[in-house]
Amino acid sequence: MRSLKIITVAILSGTALSSFAQNPLITDQFTADPSARVFNGRVYVYPSHDIKATKGHGRAGWFNMADYHVFSSQNLTDWTDHGVILTQQTVPWADSTSYSMWAPDCIDRNGKYYLYFPTNAKAGVANGRGFAVGVAISDRPEGPFKAEPDPIKGIHGIDPNVIIDKDGQAYIYYAQGNLYGAKLKSNMLELDGDPVILKDFPTKGLKEGPYVFERDGTYYMTYPHVENKIERLEYATSKNPLGPFTFTGVLMDESASGCWTNHQSVIQYKGQWYLFYHNDDLSPNFDKNRSIHADSLFFNADGTIRKVIPTLRGVGLTRSNKEIQIDRYSDMSKTGVAIDFIDTAHRMQGWKTTFSQAGGWVRYNAVEFSKKPKTVTARIMGDQPGNFEVHLDQPDGLLVGTIKSFASTDWKEVKTAIAKSISGKHDLFIVSKSSGPSAVDWVKFE
Ligand code: FUB
Numbered sequence: 001m002r003s004l005k006i007i008t009v010a011i012l013s014g015t016a017l018s019s020f021a022q023n024p025l026i027t028d029q030f031t032a033d034p035s036a037r038v039f040n041g042r043v044y045v046y047p048s049h050d051i052k053a054t055k056g057h058g059r060a061g062w063f064n065m066a067d068y069h070v071f072s073s074q075n076l077t078d079w080t081d082h083g084v085i086l087t088q089q090t091v092p093w094a095d096s097t098s099y100s101m102w103a104p105d106c107i108d109r110n111g112k113y114y115l116y117f118p119t120n121a122k123a124g125v126a127n128g129r130g131f132a133v134g135v136a137i138s139d140r141p142e143g144p145f146k147a148e149p150d151p152i153k154g155i156h157g158i159d160p161n162v163i164i165d166k167d168g169q170a171y172i173y174y175a176q177g178n179l180y181g182a183k184l185k186s187n188m189l190e191l192d193g194d195p196v197i198l199k200d201f202p203t204k205g206l207k208e209g210p211y212v213f214e215r216d217g218t219y220y221m222t223y224p225h226v227e228n229k230i231e232r233l234e235y236a237t238s239k240n241p242l243g244p245f246t247f248t249g250v251l252m253d254e255s256a257s258g259c260w261t262n263h264q265s266v267i268q269y270k271g272q273w274y275l276f277y278h279n280d281d282l283s284p285n286f287d288k289n290r291s292i293h294a295d296s297l298f299f300n301a302d303g304t305i306r307k308v309i310p311t312l313r314g315v316g317l318t319r320s321n322k323e324i325q326i327d328r329y330s331d332m333s334k335t336g337v338a339i340d341f342i343d344t345a346h347r348m349q350g351w352k353t354t355f356s357q358a359g360g361w362v363r364y365n366a367v368e369f370s371k372k373p374k375t376v377t378a379r380i381m382g383d384q385p386g387n388f389e390v391h392l393d394q395p396d397g398l399l400v401g402t403i404k405s406f407a408s409t410d411w412k413e414v415k416t417a418i419a420k421s422i423s424g425k426h427d428l429f430i431v432s433k434s435s436g437p438s439a440v441d442w443v444k445f446e
Helices: 004-013
Strands: 016-020 032-039 042-048 067-073 078-087 105-109 112-120 131-138 158-164 170-176 178-184 211-215 218-225 232-238 246-252 265-269 272-279 291-297 337-341 351-355 361-369 375-382 386-392 399-405 408-417 424-432 438-445
Touching (some): 032 265, 032 272, 032 291, 042 105, 078 112, 105 158, 131 158, 131 170, 158 211, 211 265, 218 265, 246 272, 351 424, 375 386, 375 399, 386 438, 399 408, 424 438
Antiparallel strands (some): 016 078, 042 067, 105 112, 112 131, 158 170, 170 178, 218 232, 232 246, 265 272, 272 291, 337 351, 351 438, 361 424, 375 438, 386 399, 386 424
């Protein structure tokens, strides 16, 4: 279960440690359409903020977004929520009743941070009805951002994405049925020429969410596309920022849970490439309340990208003295283990791992033991007494401790002394030694 204390602090102060993340990265609110950026050696993620519609606020059964938060992390594990950075109320040209603050992007130029966002314009605003794209500016990546008085003239669409090329020329991309691109003036606020429809993309099936990055002289256009029934992530490449692009591959297949949308960004951080995307983990019955993820991305020698298989474990090292959510497992035995919500009425409490047979195991990769721990604690609940063994690196690897579970209808924290000296990075194995169902929420080492 995630700490309620942390969530409360976030609400009171506007900035707080939001999550010790695996996937999804953020578990105290819905987040979607992550645009990840590296600013000043730190990763910032600018997602959409999905909320539930209530009477008079938004449209039931549809996307509802009133504002943006930004999250940042140095280790891709501990994420800070910097609070609300822009709302529909504070954008002078926006229809503040439309709840349509869709997918944003952010970029820095000359010490200023430019947040690009689509939303519905109020009646009478240039660009006509529907989605326009605005810019809000801040001196700091974590905001707050102040919106320009008018949207960018000449753009009618959603999902803005901005790059600054090696020669200093900025480009803006967006979607409106087709994918569009245009040069931006160096003030980052106006188009420098008419937008063009980018070629050559599939003509059938929705395309949206353009996100371009450059690597070794190749421009990679990544985008969600409905090739079959729901969106998958694809990419196309070009030697020119405005194309023409050549379809090159699928970055991520359709969501296994059926989330209709996906939306991506790609960054390189400390030498590793990462894909940020979203799924509907915390809202499996309503896929317009989404949650952002990150997984590692790898290039082949020829510059093509290996398809990213979504994981629950996500990225970054998990520190051993944190509550290690083993339900975000890297692997598990073929039988005897199941993952469920702790409480389906309160899904943001997270998940639990239920073991129903002796020998059932889960593996959780990449735990960093920085201080040699003396105890291992597990939060457990079970119908019958039994034992869990904690091993390192293999199901039958070094036995760190045995946690004795007992019959209980409440969650209990059970602490066991560790006899061995452990340090460094290890994969963790939790192995059930009992036949009765017993659930584990988390384990931690102190
Ligand atoms: O979040 C609203 C819309 O859903 C985005 O703008 C699209 O990219 C899709 O993710």
